[in-house]
Amino acid sequence: MEACTAVEKELDKVFEKFRDLDKENQRKVEEIINKIEEYVATLNDSDGDGQISAAKAVKIMELLAEARAIATKASTGHRELHSTVSKVGKAIDKNFAADYSVAALNPDFATSERDAKLVNEVICRHFYRTGLPELGALLVQSAQLENTESVVEPYMVINSIVEALRRRDLGPALSWAEQRTDQLHQIGSFLLFRLQKLQYTTMLQQGRVKEGILYARLHFGRVLQAYIDREEIHSQLVGEVRSLMGALAYVHVGLEKSPYAPLTSDSLWIEICDLVNAGAKAVPLLMNMKQVMQQRQVGGMWSSNDDLPIEIDVDREFRFHSVFACPILKQQATEQNPPVRLVCGHCISKDALHKLSHGNKLKCPYCPMEMNTADVKQIFF
Template sequence: MDLTLIQEAFDRVSKKQKIGYTKTQDVIDRTLHELQVAVQQMSDISDSSSTNEQRPLLIGLQGKLTEFGPSNQVGALQKDVNLAVSKYGKLLDRAFCTDIAKAYREAEFNGHLINEIVAVHFYRQGLFDLGDCFVHETQEPNAMALKTPFFEMYQNLEQLRARNLEPVLNWARQNRPALQKKGSSLEFQLHQLQFVHVLHNVGRSEALQYARASFGPFASCHITDIQRLMGCLLWAGRLEASPYSDLLAPSHWDAVALEFTRECCNLLGQAYESPLQVTVSAGSQALPTLIKLVTVMANKKQEWHTMKQLPVETQLDNAFQFHSIFACPVSREQSTAENPPMLMACGHVLCKQSIQKLVKGNSRTFKCPYCPLETTSSQCRQIYF
């Protein structure tokens, strides 16, 4: 949804309303001035004067108001504002009031699986009471399997945000083999934070003692970082004014909290981002394209529910691109499982259907569209991204 267009339309309506208000106020002020002048002139005439002497004043006032036309001016201004508001309302209706049910496609869903996904989403967001209530209402006891691990994760995060690293360090020690297998540096980052915290808040000797007890297993991989930490010992008590002051930045704690969350979800076999949230967000971006497709096909009296592949490309942000995408340089079509990318002997890559079309007229060899080399279909190999 492009909110920029809506914002620009709102700004135009707001500007037109302000201009209309200013001009309307000017019309009212001028009309009031003419009335006050006429009243003053009539009051200057004595009460004993005849009505004939007041009539010219009234006729003159009427003539000025007729020539000035305050009601016509105010009406025209109001009409412009109403027209702008009407157009803005239609734009909002198109953007927010679309019948999204048109984009619904009949599909078989596993209700139990969906309930489990929703329950796990609540637990991974830290909404444990809501998750328990949902599990109780849907009667899906299997969905509570991940409650305990996520509950422990959030308890450790609370301690981490309170600058207490011991619970997270204990978790990292217990899972050291799995973290090392993944090449994770989380445990060292935790020890680094704890070292700086001890040096800055306790003292040099305590920090040195902590370094001797903790940094040994990481010397082979993080020797440069350890040497930099040892340099901090020379600035004990004034670390904030040292060349190592960046180690005191709160961003290090935020980065470690994020890394801990990622590693914890990974060891649980869960993605860091909630699958339900990713699905809903991606669907929201694709929804306008789907609704437009349904509308166009309905006008052509065609059905899209039976299609195995959408006839249009759905643009999503880079955050929703989880794998490489290949588009054939000849057909300009995106590769699929039925039409995979194929590597030719010359090193160029085409989709399978494009190669089949090139081979159709040549029983043995065919020329690459991008270089002089010739090859055969049997020499082409499928590429896996």
């Protein structure tokens, strides 16, 4: 109870600070709006030739400076509010122990037959999801679990696709993707096209040139037709298809010795395997999150297609992209918003730099060092 009271006090501080900040900002904004409206009315009532005198220009500049000062003060208040909010998280970490092992020490844990069955089903799903179907089947048999086919079938399909890809067999993956062509197209996925590219180049490497040409005519044309209404994507795909067809000119000398050697790289197979493996680990978490959002009726809170609503750990072996996420704004860096390195060594995004700086002065949000914004360096991946 004391832990809840401590967190509640921090939340009360946040609410109080938010109300005060909102009230002050509203007052300042209304004040400057009234001043501007009064001065505009004065300008409209005054006689003149439409030219702005030096005195009027000075007055306008003063109003602009006052408006900027209000905006700067509001930004400063927002940063202070962010600091107060962060204290709530620290209070939660301090007062609540995240030790879930105590559940296993509870003598009443999973004592009933129903609870034991649920635990066994969770463990069974874990075995199938992590590519250990033999252990999963052994647990199903020993624990006498029933009606597990519908639960484990998706994992079995994924595992069979991964195993086939390791043998460089694209059949199961292509079959799965072709059955979901419309769904992949709706979400803007090029998975099917990437698999078809790999199948086509494999045929050329094996000397099955005629079969490869027929395969390209059948499948690449469908891909281009599917994106004909999306000009940018369509033009990109046309360029890739032209490159793939150009590889035919070098089949007789070997693609490995031609300008199209990258099409035969082993990294393409590794990338496809990693993509499927990472997806298999991420999908269960995303499905759980989707179910929770639907139950709490907050599905509209996340509508972005560029990033995930939560961070998903897919193990270190699948982290091969150099992506920077700003620790201040919680956004991934882009060409328009690149990462920058402060003098002290801490890194933030360019947008965060603009929000935190006061003129040419900047204080690091993570250490006491102050610096000039001109000394900040952009980072290039």
